[in-house]
Amino acid sequence: MITLFRYNWIVRDEWFELCKQIPNKELLHKRVGGTGSILYTFFHIIDVEYSWIRGIQGKPDIQVQFEEYESLQQVKQLSDSWRNETHEFLNSWTSEFEKEVVTVPWTDEHYTKGEILRHVIAHEIHHMGQLSIWIREFGLQPVSANVIGRGLFKNNVPQTH
Amino acid sequence: MITLFRYNWIVRDEWFELCKQIPNKELLHKRVGGTGSILYTFFHIIDVEYSWIRGIQGKPDIQVQFEEYESLQQVKQLSDSWRNETHEFLNSWTSEFEKEVVTVPWTDEHYTKGEILRHVIAHEIHHMGQLSIWIREFGLQPVSANVIGRGLFKNNVPQTH
Numbered sequence: 197m198i199t200l201f202r203y204n205w206i207v208r209d210e211w212f213e214l215c216k217q218i219p220n221k222e223l224l225h226k227r228v229g230g231t232g233s234i235l236y237t238f239f240h241i242i243d244v245e246y247s248w249i250r251g252i253q254g255k256p257d258i259q260v261q262f263e264e265y266e267s268l269q270q271v272k273q274l275s276d277s278w279r280n281e282t283h284e285f286l287n288s289w290t291s292e293f294e295k296e297v298v299t300v301p302w303t304d305e306h307y308t309k310g311e312i313l314r315h316v317i318a319h320e321i322h323h324m325g326q327l328s329i330w331i332r333e334f335g336l337q338p339v340s341a342n343v344i345g346r347g348l349f350k351n352n353v354p355q356t357h
Numbered sequence: 358m359i360t361l362f363r364y365n366w367i368v369r370d371e372w373f374e375l376c377k378q379i380p381n382k383e384l385l386h387k388r389v390g391g392t393g394s395i396l397y398t399f400f401h402i403i404d405v406e407y408s409w410i411r412g413i414q415g416k417p418d419i420q421v422q423f424e425e426y427e428s429l430q431q432v433k434q435l436s437d438s439w440r441n442e443t444h445e446f447l448n449s450w451t452s453e454f455e456k457e458v459v460t461v462p463w464t465d466e467h468y469t470k471g472e473i474l475r476h477v478i479a480h481e482i483h484h485m486g487q488l489s490i491w492i493r494e495f496g497l498q499p500v501s502a503n504v505i506g507r508g509l510f511k512n513n514v515p516q517t518h
Contacts, residue, residue, distance in 0.1 A: 200475055229493040308510050314361055315504035321479050322502040325486020332390040341483040343476035349469050 197310075198286045200317045203343050205279060207324055208241070210339040212272045218334055220267055230326040236262060237327055238271045241320045246278045248316050249285055251300030252309050289313075358471075359447045361478045364504050366440060368485055369402070371500040373433045379495055381428055391487040397423060398488060399432045402481045407439040409477050410446055412461030413470050450474075 215223060215234060223235040231240045239262050247257050265271050294310035307315075321341070328338035376384060376395060384396040392401045400423050408418050426432050455471035468476075482502070489499035 199471075200479065203475070203479065229490045229499070305506070307505055310360075311505055311510040314364070318361065318364065318482050318502060318504045321482040322486040322489070325483040326490050328483070329390045329487050329490045338390070341479060343479045344468055344472055345466070349472040 197313050197317070198289060199348050200343075201282070201286055201313075203346065203348055204317060204320045204324075206346060206348075207339055207341065208238070208275065208320070211324065211327060212238070212268065212275070214331070214336060214339055215268055217336065222334070223268060224266060227330055230323065230330075234327060234330055235266065235268065235271060237323050238268075238275070239265055241323050242271065242275045242278060244319055245282065245316050247302075248300070248312050249282045251302075252298055252312055253285060254298070257301045358474050358478070359450060360509050361504075362443070362447055362474075364507065364509055365478060365481045365485075367507060367509075368500055368502065369399070369436065369481070372485065372488060373399070373429065373436070375492070375497060375500055376429055378497065383495070384429060385427060388491055391484065391491075395488060395491055396427065396429065396432060398484050399429075399436070400426055402484050403432065403436045403439060405480055406443065406477050408463075409461070409473050410443045412463075413459055413473055414446060415459070418462045 218234070220235075224233050226232055227234075231237045239260075243260060250257060260274070265274055294308065296309045297306050298309060298312070299306055324339070324341065328341070331338045379395070381396075385394050387393055388395070392398045400421075404421060411418060421435070426435055455469065457470045458467050459470060459473070460467055485500070485502065489502070492499045
């Protein structure tokens with residue numbers, strides 16, 4: 197599971213790098229479908245990941261407003277700063293967590309921790325797929341969605357990044 | 358891991374159902390980005406999944422031509438027929454397979470079986486994200502990408518479907 201988080205982060209950073217070529221106005225441009233804009237897509241996946249990871253740990257949710265992060269650089273900084281905590285949590289993950297049931301502040305539903313991790317992983321991949329369509333408008337080649345060929349499984353030991 | 362295959366199959370079937378509302382001509386219509394068309398996206402994810410799953414097992418690749426599957430019904434039938442073999446293989450999966458290294462007929466690279474499973478999972482989620490943008494053109498609401506809320510983790514035992 198943790199490998200797919202690392203995959204998402206590598207892909208996310210490649211997308212940040214690619215999107216440096218796009219004017220901020222275009223990153224904020226309202227598009228049909230998805231979360232509505234390229235920049236908001238980044239903000240959304242970062243916010244969703246962090247909220248669930250804090251929720252799993254029984255920590256209160258941190259509310260952030262997109263209006264305060266309306267540049268690529270600001271969103272990237274948010275991503276970097278929150279990732280450390282998530283990384284630390286994932287490093288402490290053991291298979292016993294899989295079936296532990298938790299509730300989170302924004303719903304009365306009960307979920308297992310394993311279910312939440314998978315939800316967060318799929319959530320980001322899904323939204324990156326949307327970016328891969330929008331990016332064509334700028335004549336750019338999207339970031340590869342390949343899991344293979346990224347050195348993620350070298351020596352088969354988890355690596356920090 | 359296997360749960361995310363089940364997730365992909367449930368989502369795929371919901372997409373098949375949704376796309377029944379779209380004329381075949383539109384499903385074949387050449388679009389910018391992704392694999393080029395809605396129908397070819399389905400064909401591609403099914404083909405890629407089956408090829409890797411057979412490759413993992415050391416079985417020869419089966420070549421199929423899209424020209425023989427140019428309706429939603431035909432592609433859905435292909436999906437259904439190949440899924441049984443994949444399902445059977447995944448049911449035999451144990452954690453020992455994770456680090457076993459294999460080669461497949463179409464590349465000289467070496468991959469672990471665990472790496473391949475994750476690649477196949479992410480591949481489909483990525484392409485479904487692309488469909489979620491294209492589908493808006495028809496005024497339709499895309500299939501939910503949520504992993505939670507699908508009963509996938511009920512009683513925490515793998516279920517056939």
